[in-house]
Amino acid sequence: MSEKKKFRLDMVITDVKAVDEKKGLFRFKAVPDPRVWERRTINGEHGYWHKIDKVFLTDEELKRAAPTLKGKPMDVENVGVKNKEEYLRRSKNRIEGKSEF
């Protein structure tokens, strides 16, 4: 099996509050995406259980990981095709322009 090196934890951001509007500072709450992570207590440890991958992430592990995020930019990804119909139209033109029969 291929060795896996990465771990992804998508968070949902809530409770955004301005701390210093002049400096552009704000505070928010980030929780593991509840669509796949649910709160659980296993063997007396509290944490988040991944419903699909069956992985348990304890609050202690999250607490240890949190300081490593300090100063890192937030990674907000632009997921999706901006204009699918336009893409399909360009693809159609490409196909019709390329192939001759």
Next chain:
Amino acid sequence: MRHSTTIASRLNPAQQKLYYETFLNEMIAVLEDFGGSPFKTAGDCVIGFFPETSGFQWADNVILCGLMMIEVVEKNISPYVESKGLPKLECRIGADYGEAQTIKLQSDRIPFNFDAIGSVLNFAAKIQGKADTNQMFIGQNLAELIYTDFRVCCEEKGKLEDGNYRFFYVNYRT
């Protein structure tokens, strides 16, 4: 491409050329549009890769690319070849995440004397073989890295025979 052996056997050489060229060239173009790189074609199949970078956009692009390939086949390629009197064209997609390495083949008579090896290639090929017409299947390693919107739409379809490795149908519509 699905059922290509049967279909090709019914086509004359010019028709075969159009059928394969249209499919392979457009699949390569879509792959490149989504940040992937074509590695090689093998008969009716395009093999490509998405280099791993920081963040996870590359993993999400694999999914978006595969889904777009299916749409392009359904909405553009197949209607185009059918308009030329050729049979309907269908595809299936397989993808996974892992390390591969290139090897150099010594003979200079081989047009492309590089190849890639690694479990991820074997798994991706096996997973692709499990998919049905116009479906995208992915391996567990990739599934664990994709955006939650995609992940919640993944349906587990089984495990590979040679282990405990799960694969999923990406039942997501863009």
